[in-house]
Amino acid sequence: MKKSYFLKLAVSEFHVHKKRFNLTVIAISWGVCSILVLLAFGQGMKDRLASTLKGIGDNIIMIRTRRTTLPFAGLPTGRRIHLNKEDTELLKKSIPEIKYAGGAYGRWESNVIAGRKEAEYIELTGVDAGYGKVRHLKSESGGRFLNSKDIAEKRKVIFMGRKVAEKLFDLNDAITKTLTINNVPFTLIGLLEKKEMSANFGSDEDSRSYIPISTFKALYGNRHYNRIVISIKNADDSEYVTKKIRKVLAAKYRFDPKDNEVVRVRDSIFMIKKLGAVMLGFQVLLGFVGGITLMISGVGLANIMYASIKRRTREIGVKIAIGARPNQIMKQIIVESFIFSVSGGLLGGALAYTIIYFFSKIPIKNPALQFVMNARLSFSVWITTAIVLSIITFLAGYFPAKSASKQNPIDSLRYE
Amino acid sequence: MNNSVIKVNNIVKEYNTGTVSVAALKGVSFEIKKGELIAVTGRSGSGKSTLMHIIGCLDQPTRGSYFLDNIEVSSLHPNKLAEIRNLKIGFVFQSFNLLPYLSAFGNVELPMIFAGIEKNKREKRVNELLELVGMSERALHKPTEMSGGEQQRIAVARSLANNPEIILADEPTGNLDSKIGESIMNLFMKLWESGKTIIMITHDPKVADKCQRKIELLDGEIL
Numbered sequence: 001m002k003k004s005y006f007l008k009l010a011v012s013e014f015h016v017h018k019k020r021f022n023l024t025v026i027a028i029s030w031g032v033c034s035i036l037v038l039l040a041f042g043q044g045m046k047d048r049l050a051s052t053l054k055g056i057g058d059n060i061i062m063i064r065t066r067r068t069t070l071p072f073a074g075l076p077t078g079r080r081i082h083l084n085k086e087d088t089e090l091l092k093k094s095i096p097e098i099k100y101a102g103g104a105y106g107r108w109e110s111n112v113i114a115g116r117k118e119a120e121y122i123e124l125t126g127v128d129a130g131y132g133k134v135r136h137l138k139s140e141s142g143g144r145f146l147n148s149k150d151i152a153e154k155r156k157v158i159f160m161g162r163k164v165a166e167k168l169f170d171l172n173d174a175i176t177k178t179l180t181i182n183n184v185p186f187t188l189i190g191l192l193e194k195k196e197m198s199a200n201f202g203s204d205e206d207s208r209s210y211i212p213i214s215t216f217k218a219l220y221g222n223r224h225y226n227r228i229v230i231s232i233k234n235a236d237d238s239e240y241v242t243k244k245i246r247k248v249l250a251a252k253y254r255f256d257p258k259d260n261e262v263v264r265v266r267d268s269i270f271m272i273k274k275l276g277a278v279m280l281g282f283q284v285l286l287g288f289v290g291g292i293t294l295m296i297s298g299v300g301l302a303n304i305m306y307a308s309i310k311r312r313t314r315e316i317g318v319k320i321a322i323g324a325r326p327n328q329i330m331k332q333i334i335v336e337s338f339i340f341s342v343s344g345g346l347l348g349g350a351l352a353y354t355i356i357y358f359f360s361k362i363p364i365k366n367p368a369l370q371f372v373m374n375a376r377l378s379f380s381v382w383i384t385t386a387i388v389l390s391i392i393t394f395l396a397g398y399f400p401a402k403s404a405s406k407q408n409p410i411d412s413l414r415y416e
Numbered sequence: 417m418n419n420s421v422i423k424v425n426n427i428v429k430e431y432n433t434g435t436v437s438v439a440a441l442k443g444v445s446f447e448i449k450k451g452e453l454i455a456v457t458g459r460s461g462s463g464k465s466t467l468m469h470i471i472g473c474l475d476q477p478t479r480g481s482y483f484l485d486n487i488e489v490s491s492l493h494p495n496k497l498a499e500i501r502n503l504k505i506g507f508v509f510q511s512f513n514l515l516p517y518l519s520a521f522g523n524v525e526l527p528m529i530f531a532g533i534e535k536n537k538r539e540k541r542v543n544e545l546l547e548l549v550g551m552s553e554r555a556l557h558k559p560t561e562m563s564g565g566e567q568q569r570i571a572v573a574r575s576l577a578n579n580p581e582i583i584l585a586d587e588p589t590g591n592l593d594s595k596i597g598e599s600i601m602n603l604f605m606k607l608w609e610s611g612k613t614i615i616m617i618t619h620d621p622k623v624a625d626k627c628q629r630k631i632e633l634l635d636g637e638i639l
Binding site for chain 1: 472474494495498499501502503507509513514515517526527530531574575577578
């Protein structure tokens with residue numbers, strides 16, 4: 001006996017029991033849809049969190065120095081400690097765990113003009129090419145970050161964050177345009193790509209502008225670094241490296257290694273570890289909520305299937321009386337649950353897709369809400385959910401059908 | 417070889433209701449020859465339904481033997497029993513028991529589908545049978561669109577689908593008024609005249625009187 005016939009039988013059955021069919025399909029679709037939407041929002045948040053972590057950079061430790069607060073070896077307190085190029089070399093040499101160490105100059109400049117537009121002020125940072133790599137500062141297409149040639153030739157080129165650039169340019173057509181900073185012309189070579197930076201250092205990356213460190217020194221004559229940015233090879237070494245940095249600098253500049261106020265260290269790795277724990281907790285919560293939702297829709301589904309098969313006990317009895325074999329009875333149930341699963345799964349997926357699409361079209365300015373409203377539909381979650389619900393549908397139909405096909409047909413026939 | 421289609425030997429059927437076992441049949445023996453028209457009569461609770469279910473291979477006896485076409489069926493595999501019900505026995509029930517979502521045509525076709533008969537042969541046979549029971553014009557109607565008498569005609573056509581030796585009818589006129597009941601009875605007479613073996617369970621004396629022979633049950637024994 002062919003499967004196609006069972007399909008026909010099931011379809012004509014559904015045609016008569018439209019309500020039952022609709023209810024079952026709605027139950028499956030809703031189950032699939034709610035899990036998909038839920039997990040899509042969760043996945044979106046997770047993605048944002050992950051890209052935020054990535055945005056900070058590769059195991060970044062940032063160092064600034066201030067005045068001493070403890071007397072040391074006969075030296076008074078309140079001595080200003082300054083960092084310079086030799087310190088980056090010294091740190092790299094004395095601490096092999098360091099992958100990159102680079103200085104950064106910083107200053108605020110006003111009188112910034114591009115064409116007819118003017119920005120009140122600009123936060124200028126002078127860095128080398130490696131800084132962009134470790135901080136993951138990438139340009140929008142068409143542009144680039146500073147490279148070693150820019151540094152070597154002291155080029156007057158600038159890489160800008162979006163927030164500052166949009167005051168001066170049309171962002172769609174900004175790269176290669178020029179601007180003047182205090183009458184010094186610069187060429188815009190790159191625009192920071194859009195990314196989420198909830199855990200940035202100091203100020204918002206989008207408001208900064210970067211020029212070659214050599215150009216910066218030549219123009220403004222700074223003798224001291226504003227800060228040193230260090231990237232270490234292994235995140236686990238962060239505490240050790242931090243201690244070592246203090247020790248090396250304390251020995252060079254002769255201050256008390258216990259004077260934590262002199263060297264201020266901002267350790268992104270510590271933050272990343274904390275965020276990582278939050279992310280893991282979040283994932284566990286999502287899995288848990290998804291599982292519970294799946295269970296609830298599964299129970300609802302099992303109920304509908306069980307009731308519908310029970311109601312058909314008599315019909316099963318008739319079929320047995322006119323010669324259906326038990327496995328032929330089972331086949332019909334299997335075909336039926338297959339139809340339920342496919343239609344429910346597709347409908348639920350489409351519904352979830354529609355809801356998520358609708359949400360994605362709502363314009364949101366609030367960065368916190370942007371974090372939440374970033375639903376991403378996961379194909380694998382869709383398939384998994386549909387399969388799990390199909391299995392539940394099948395089992396919920398299978399057991400009553402099996403007992404009906406096995407039980408004495410007379411009892412089935414008498415069942416009202 | 418003898419020409420008995422059904423040979424029942426000292427059949428006992430006991431039902432276990434908790435701790436007490438109740439005997440519905442207490443050792444029943446009889447033979448039915450090919451082409452006979454038999455009425456099984458008796459008051460309710462006499463065991464006639466139990467007997468019909470055993471003859472119809474829907475139920476199996478607790479003790480005793482039952483030969484159908486010289487095959488001992490009391491210990492067959494469920495799939496084999498399904499095959500026998502499908503090919504050798506045609507059922508007609510008091511409450512018709514048509515599938516509500518299939519047309520008259522679909523209902524008559526169903527036993528042939530279970531038997532694995534190919535489509536064009538099925539269609540030919542269904543049309544013949546609907547013609548035979550006088551329901552050709554209602555082929556595409558659903559049971560809910562038909563009267564009781566019409567539904568029973570479809571049920572009779574269905575019972576004949578795989579051209580079985582035996583027609584088992586359980587109070588076939590019980591749910592019908594006397595006039596329509598009579599026309600259904602005439603249909604059975606026609607089938608009997610064409611050579612079918614018909615066993616009819618009834619407590620209607622008028623129906624029983626039309627049969628060749630009566631098997632009367634009382635408290636699980638043949639009177």
